[in-house]
Amino acid sequence: MGRRGEHSKSEIECMALEAAEAIIEAEGYDALSARKVASAIGYTVGSLYFVFRNLDELVQRINGRTLDQLYAGLIEALSDCRHPQQCIYALGGAYLGFAARHPHRWRMIFEQQPRDDKLTIEVYQEKMDRLYELMEIQLKALAARPEEEVFIATRALWSGIQGIASMTIGRIPDSEEEQWAHKLSRHLIGHYLTGLGTTQFSSRVNQPVGQLVDYPK
Amino acid sequence: MGRRGEHSKSEIECMALEAAEAIIEAEGYDALSARKVASAIGYTVGSLYFVFRNLDELVQRINGRTLDQLYAGLIEALSDCRHPQQCIYALGGAYLGFAARHPHRWRMIFEQQPRDDKLTIEVYQEKMDRLYELMEIQLKALAARPEEEVFIATRALWSGIQGIASMTIGRIPDSEEEQWAHKLSRHLIGHYLTGLGTTQFSSRVNQPVGQLVDYPK
DNA sequence: CTGTTCAAATGAACATCATTTAATAAAACA
DNA sequence: TGTTTTATTAAATGATGTTCATTTGAACAG
Structure with missing residues (x-):
């Protein structure tokens, strides 16, 4: 007592x-x-x-700490890579690894719903932006693009990885699940970056078989 | 009474x-x-x-109905498109639209945690597979690939869209949020498919600026 | 028309939960 | 030593999911 x-x-x-x-x-x-x-x-x-003040505040504090740990893990992962593309793979892998190791705490970040309190959300958003930034740096290093496009690419890529995690990582750690997540991640990142690369010079040099049609603007 | x-x-x-x-x-x-x-x-x-039997069962029944509605929406969206790539965009757009229109019910599908009952999960999984299938058909039509690769591509693409939804769609409908989601979706799908297309013949015809390095197998 | 049956429907009971608050006890200070 | 302050508690409040003994009313039997 x-x-x-x-x-x-x-x-x-x-x-x-x-x-x-x-x-x-x-x-x-x-x-x-x-x-x-x-x-x-x-x-x-x-x-x-x-x-x-209440349990919500405690949960948000934990989420803050979880985001900090996640950030540290991503930084750690970046020390093992050299080229930007390698680093992007490393970021995705580290993210999935963290989610797989701490599934409950990771899910909590996205499942909590704040009824009030915009203040805590700001701190929250700040920590998220820090994660985004790590990807943004790599994308910038990969190819010179308009700022707007890098901004979009960063969000699209992180979202993609987040989606893979949310679809594959269950409630209890499972190494097979994690392997599958990594496989999907490498696949998505790989093809996405390839696509980003080819459109750098021309957006439709290589028409694939089947009819590739531009999305109506 | x-x-x-x-x-x-x-x-x-x-x-x-x-x-x-x-x-x-x-x-x-x-x-x-x-x-x-x-x-x-x-x-x-x-x-x-x-x-x-309990509230969990009621929630799972609702989730089942939600998945059915979502499926119907995707089918509907497919009637407005011709070429496979257009259809893939349409699928993504319809999914995001549904999530934006019914954020709470959509989130519930992914946030519920079944403590027991593997039986209900099977029905659940079946409905999910039906959604996957719609994408799988389009990807198959887009380019002849090994079955395994189409399987992966389907999951990667759906996961990407799901991630975009989960990162951008909040608790209350917001048309600006939804526009942003669609923008990210078009971006991700577009570049991903382009990447998929270019690697059809050769995986590294177009090396972008910066150093593109293959991911270590 | 009266009595019996039986499932549908109830409402009270139980255990647990987040949260509030009045009471208390210990430390700090006069 | 007596007073103030405040850390800590225990009890109270109201809501939750779930269970269950009880009641009700419709259908049927005589």
Whole structure:
């Protein structure tokens, strides 16, 4: 039972975040409850509300930390690659690897719904932009393009990888699932970049078999 | 107050599903509750459990219906296109349109987590495969490729579109968001298909500026 | 018309949840 | 030592999903 002054406010905060993360990692988001977190750190529910405004805030804090860890993982992955294209593959692989290793926490980022609070969303968005930026840098290095196009390409590519993760990565870690995710990722990135490359000079030099028709503007 | 024998079991089931869909569409998944559905159809909670095993089952039934509607929308979209590539754009556009028009029900499909019941998941998977198939047909028509590659391409492309939807479509309908989603979709599909087309004959005829390096097998 | 049957429908009960708040106890300070 | 402050708790509130004993009313038997 947390004795008076045994832990500072920020210590309790940290303990709570770690306990909550452990619960989520082990049993999933639905298993998270204020009482469970409180008892895990040796306090009662009320104390949690002394530190966090509500459970939503706790979840958003965890999401922030998860995004930070993800960012660190991507940075780490970039140290193993040289050429921009290699780096893009590395980013995709690192993202999928993280999602596969921490499926519950990763899903939580996208499944939480903030009822109010635009402020926290801004911090959130900032962390997301940081992730985007890593891809943007590689795309810029790959080919000189108008800023607008790089912006779009970045979002399209990240979205594609995110989609692969969300369609293939289940609730419990499964190495076969992850392999499949990586395969899809390499396929999508590979062909997308090839397409980006060919349209650099001319958008329709190579008409494939079948009738390739331009999308109506 | 539902009088004795006023509605058959399947009628109540249908009423409940429609009421629940209306609640979700209007207030989101979190606003759904057994009591709310029951009172909406003029019955009490207990009666709901006479028809559905639990709320999870009701949600899965709704998801099934949503997937059916989505499928119908995609079929509809295919009637407006001629060439395979046009059709692929149309599929992507129809998917994003549906997600934008019914954000809550669309999200529910991916956010629900089945604790048990592999049986319902099979029906579920079957409906998903039907969606995949629509894309698969177009890809096959676009270019003759090994079956395995078409299989992968189908999943990669759908995943990409799904990712775009999940990253851009928020909780409340917003036409600007939807426009942005469509833009990303056209971009991703366009370059991906171009890439797929160029690699049909040779995988590296057009080396872009910057160093294009093959992904290590 | 009366009594019995039986499934449909109910509403209360249970356990759990997030959140609030009045009470308390310990530390800090006078 | 007495007062103030505040960290901490326990209990209360109202909502949730789910269960179940009870009731109700329609259909049928005599």
